[in-house]
Amino acid sequence: MPDWLEIITRLAAEALIGGGIGLNRHLYHKAVGLRTLSLVSCGAAGLVLASLHSAGTALHVDAMSRVIQGIMTGVGFIGAGVIMRGQTDVKVHGLTTAAAVWITAALGVLCGIGEWKIILVLSIIVAAVLLTGGPVERWCETALAKKQREPIA
Numbered sequence: 001m002p003d004w005l006e007i008i009t010r011l012a013a014e015a016l017i018g019g020g021i022g023l024n025r026h027l028y029h030k031a032v033g034l035r036t037l038s039l040v041s042c043g044a045a046g047l048v049l050a051s052l053h054s055a056g057t058a059l060h061v062d063a064m065s066r067v068i069q070g071i072m073t074g075v076g077f078i079g080a081g082v083i084m085r086g087q088t089d090v091k092v093h094g095l096t097t098a099a100a101v102w103i104t105a106a107l108g109v110l111c112g113i114g115e116w117k118i119i120l121v122l123s124i125i126v127a128a129v130l131l132t133g134g135p136v137e138r139w140c141e142t143a144l145a146k147k148q149r150e151p152i153a
Helices: 004-027 034-055 061-080 095-113 116-149
Strands: none
Touching: 004 034, 004 095, 004 116, 034 061, 034 095, 061 095, 095 116
């Protein structure tokens, strides 16, 4: 069972990580932002910490598994709320933001458990994908369009 300092550390870490992901979504004018994703991640971390606390000294892995499954399924519904398709447009919008909501909850679960190495690596990967993914996609689309315009020799 974590002590007060460990509980504060886990929840504060997730508030910062979730807030960072939310800030990225906010800066790209998406439906969720810093506050939403901080709350999602802290909620996930808090529920995991509560299940750890209620287990006392004997950690029940099956109970923890059910808590995590419930969090990840429930958060999927929040993510689904930001996915939209225009009436005349066949494009779907909001998938990256929905994925950001889901991964933020996953990071919250990991903070609740206290898996610091996984949190560090996953946070770096998430930040890299969110910061570089769009420019890489645009570069590939431009290169492909240019290639398609070139005459066949």
